[in-house]
Amino acid sequence: MKPAIYFDELEDDVLQCLLCPNKCIIKPGQTGICKARKNIKGMLYSLNYGELTSIAMDPIEKKPLYHYHPGSEILSVGSWGCNLHCDFCQNWEISKRRPGIINRVIPDQLIEIVKSRGSFGLAFTYNEPTVYFEFILDTARNAIRGGIEIVLVTNGYIEKEPLGLLVQSVNAMNIDLKGWNPELYKKLGGEKTYILKTIEKALEAGVHVELTTLIIPEENDSPEDMKEEVKWIASLSTDIPLHITRYYPAYKYDKPPSPPEKLKQLWEIAREQLNYVYLGNILTTKECNTYCPSCGALLIERSGYNTKIENLDEEGRCSKCGKEIPVIL
Template sequence: MKEAMYYKKNNDGTIECGLCPHHCRISQGRTGICRVRKNIGGKLYSMNYGRVSSLAMDPIEKKPLYHFYPGSMIFSVGSVGCNFRCKFCQNWQIAQLTDIPTSKVSAEELINAAKQRQDNIGIAYTYNEPTVWYEFVLECAKLAKREGLKNVLITNGFIEKEPLQEILPLIDAMNIDVKAFHEDFYKDMVSGQLLPVKETVEEAQRKCHVEITTLIIPGINDSMEEIKALAQWLSSLRKDIPLHLTRYFPNYKLDILPTPVEKIKMARDTAMKYLDYVYTGNMIDEIGGNTYCPSCDKLIIERAGYQVQVKTEDNKCPKCGTPILLIKDSEK
């Protein structure tokens, strides 16, 4: 464990954590909602520092990131803990449980492991919520940057402004979950808040490449009015922010039926009225998985599973010359 950043001591012996908007008031011997930041002797410690639960080489498209080094592989790493309580959590075994087997690694060992992976572009901090692994991720990101590796965060975006500002200069890309577009969902389904997530998206898209994922759950966040509001808000920031609308399947504490495929396609059609790039996920959809020119609809990036073929010319549509949002090797 390591002493945590971003906390203050109270006169009554409790600690207020300032890493995320929960601002947990933590008594001696207890942890915050994330279960990995603990008050020990009047100091706050990161209990998951250097604890790795998962390691894998993944296609960048699996994150999902469709406009960031398409067709590349990235070394993906996760720990334990999360500052949300999503009833539909897909990685609940590591996000909602912390007393599980993990491997102890140093930041130097992790960076060396990433460098040894063939055709690896960098490190994706993913699987559980990386912001509750803040101290270790920050240390790794600094070392990775020095070694020319890309840093990618796959996050729920629920982090306070100051720690976000500290880590953002080290981050090359983020996929941020906007789990719904109304506060009641965040309160009832994830024990969080929407507004801080929106603020993270707004700040991050100014500093690095950002894509958004929303899991569409039947009867809960699947109205076309909500999809429209989400797409309009993203478009007000940048019309070319990619949005991934993914199909829900029963998991963890939520057992309602999977989202109908047609509902996801309808949601994409709705969002496409406002955004340049909208994708469908967790389903087979030839159209919804490809990238098309926002001006002339020419097929620009063709995806068959994780097989990717990029058909741009100098990041422009070969048919009409429209610039395409694409970060790839030629831009290193």
């Protein structure tokens, strides 16, 4: 356990957690919505500090990050807990509760594991990483000294102040933008405006940002919503990569997987306004590749998690027409 950084003391040892917009009011002996923060005798603790439930070398494309060291592998870790309630959660075994098997590490040990595996970086992923905020900050400080890059795969549901610290400590983020309809976020126990602010703040801080929208039939698959979503993304930059990914039944959802034709329709809508749109969780198609938005040359070919760089020079320019491509090699 580690004392939490962001909270307020109310009265009679009651605390208010200020890490995420849920702003849980927590009585002594109780935990917040994420289950990962507990009031113990008037002090708020992070229960999942250094508690790892998963550790693996993953292709960076699995995060998904397609414009960040393409073709490399990254040591990826997850803990447990989440501050939203997605009934279609693909990792519900670790997001909804603390699983039985846990490996405990301190930041130095984790950095040593990253080095011993020969990984260029460390990805906090699988469950929602911001709910073990203190562990990420402590690890990131050590990582920076060792030249290790930090990646977050996050729902972006975090308050402004902690986010300000976080974006100073990470190199790349994949942020879930679960859909454009604010009602969807309400259903999940969140508010969309916070996610939009997280995306803006991460970009302002110079973090490499890619976005993911998991398409769930009848929840967020309307063409109108996708048009509005990409209009907003394009207003920030038309170069932000957007991953439109296929849903499969999980946790409490048993609706059939999103139809490939629907995904392609949404991909086409998104491509009208954005330069780099990808389909994910789907068999190999041309919509998984990167093409030069200027001359159309194939730049990066993807087949599953196999990645082949075709027409990019060392500076990240299209070798056919010289256009600068926003990719970190």
